[in-house]
Amino acid sequence: MSFLHESRPTLYMGLQTAEIGDGFSDVACRYGSGDAETITIGKPTGLQTSIYNKTKQAKVIDKVDYYNSEWSIYSLGSYDPQRQDVYRVEYRFHHSIVRELVVGEHSNCVTYLQASKILRNLWQYAIMRNRLEIEPKLIHPVWQMMFEDVEFHTDHKGVLPMRQKKQDVSAISKNYDLMVGNLISITARQTSDVNFLIRELKKLHFYDDLIRYYRVERKIGEVELRERLKKSLLLRRMLRNAA
CATH class of the missing domain: 1.10.10 (Arc Repressor Mutant, subunit A)
Structure with a gap:
């Protein structure tokens, strides 16, 4: 199983810690004892993917009751806090990347309000750019589900983002x-x-x-x-x- 990052496959096995600098400064991951706790891939100045244990973070920031209530609502009561941990998949866009994305008539996004209208498009761009694969060109079913089923309140559907490099002006x-x-x-x-x-x-x-x-x-x-x-x-x- 591999995690494809920026069209470049990278295989993460049972690592305890890994800090890769210099030529590979865009990759960082940390595995806890047993299951993975945090995986961060990508540069802060580009598109960064972070997958981490939200249940443990909720305990650290003292918001366990709040998140347990929210997760119970969104899972229609099937969430069991005593037996299940929740992991969060988070994509972080640098503002320079958002400005280079073109989604239909939406281009040159420079404000949060403009970006909020294309959240689903940004999500789909990111999830295909940095994705989990079972084998080359075979996307993990969970990743496929997140690509197709995740919805946002302000959607601009039917158009996938296209990256356009900033031209010399x-x-x-x-x-x-x-x-x-x-x-x-x-x-x-x-x-x-x-x-x-x-x-x-x-x-x-x-x-x-x-x-x-x-x-x-x-x-x-x-x-x-x-x-x-x-x-x-x-x-x-x-x-x-x-x-």
Whole structure:
């Protein structure tokens, strides 16, 4: 039985502890006495999978009663806390990975609200990316069940995520900056205000890309961009009058 990580099979047998660094720094696992307690695979800067004993963690954080009640509800009363341990499968996405995922019309997710609309898609992407296999290309039935049956309250169904690497925007960023700078100069000469400048910018068919560039690359939102445009207009007028 193997755990496939990032399209690379890795076999974990009865290890007590394992800390692999340098070239294999993306793999870490820890087995307790007997059954496995915690398995963590993947880098924190990418897609990380963690499988751990939630029953033992509940005891550590003193939430046994709460979780026992929840698990009893979701198992329709079949959960027996005296005989069963609950294990949690957890996928952790770095924000850079989420931004590279495209799910239908949902792309460039930059907020939790945007990501919440595609939770099931993110789950399915992760569970196929890092999965348990009985043998090569034969997925473990439990993994198949989690892929097909897990539901979220806010679903965007029927579309699997696709990873798109971030493109180099260094060249186009200069064009955006030059274009906005020229529009500021023209607006200043016409003695128009910042509202006129914003309206003209919004008429551009690539306005959304322009705003995305400022938000992602320059860390500037629309409100802050408006204030910067306003200050630039005043500065251009002052320099023009001084000349």
